[in-house]
Amino acid sequence: MARYDHLQLVRLPERFERRKHGGGSPPPDRDLAAHSTRLETELDAAIATQQRRRKAEFVDPSLILRVHMSGQLLEEQWEQLGLTVLSSDLDRSLVLFASTDEMQEFRRRLAVWKAGIPEGKKAPSYNGFIATIESIGAVEPRDRIGVRFREDGFTESSDFEDNTPYLVDLELWDLGERRLRERKLEQTEAYIKARDGEVLDRYIGPSITMARIRVSGALLKTLIAISVRQSRWPALGCQAHF
Structure with a gap:
């Protein structure tokens, strides 16, 4: 039986330091109606995209x-709105x-900001937050391809060849509870094995x-197209061999 080195993990340092107090550039000037309408439209489109993906197997709401x-x-x-920050990037x-899909508190703040400047104030409520949002979108398959793959030129799922085997370290987004x-890891492993993939090692810290x-390029494309609940799914972070 072939032997494999145990999974060795390298954690990258946090890319951005959280800033809890003031500072930074002032929010850009925005057309209240145009900016709020665009954000609402982008949010609705992102929700619709994810709802379509839920029709695929192994996808939780x-x-x-x-x-x-x-x-x-x-x-x-964002955390005050009840959202969990899964990652932050250099861009x-x-x-x-x-x-859930409702995003009710975000929509409420967006509506309050759109209503304009309250009497006695110099800017709309939540201006420092809403005005700094450039765009909202669904997470795409290319967002789940990790650094080492990207360094080797794999930037889109179409870059993987269907019949080529790939050895991949797959990381699930961490939402907290170990159980x-x-x-989710057990479900993921079962999904892979049922489609003739191999699970060589695992780590839960x-x-x-x-x-x-170890999976074919065809299965790898399927994996990076899936969005699932309660997981960092999948951040394909460490390419070894293929």
């Missing part, structure tokens, strides 16, 4: 969004998880859940 900001990432503001974007991560898998 949830909402995962990618949001681009113009300045500070304002992670604490000033956040990946966010919500347990949930264990269950305090804040990271990973599996080393």
Whole structure:
């Protein structure tokens, strides 16, 4: 039987330091009606996209969004809305998880901001938050391809060849409870094995859940197209061999 080195994990340092107090550039000037309408339209489109994907197998109801900001990432503001920050990237974007599609508190703040400047104030309510949101969208398959793949030129799912085997370290997004991560990892492994993939190793730590898998390019394309609840699914972070 072939032997494999045990899964070795390297954690990248946090790319952005959370900033809880002031500072940074002032929010850009926005046309209230145009900006709020665009954000509402983008949010509705992202929700519709994810709802269509739920028709595929192995997809739980949830909402995962990618949001681009113009300045500070304002992670604490998103967390106040009940969202979980899954990751932040160098392009000033956040990946966010919500347990439902409603986004009611965000829509309320957007409506209050759109209503204009309250009497006695100099700017609309929530201006420092809403005005700094550049765009809202669904997480795409290319967003789930990790650094080492991208360094080797794999930037889109179409870059993987269907009949080529790939050795991949797959990381599930961490939403907290270990039992949930264990269950999701078991579901993921069962899904892979049922489609002739191999699970070579696994690791479940305090804040990271990973599996080393060998799969065909066709199955890999399927995996990076799936959005699932309660998981960082999948951040294909570490390419070894193929």
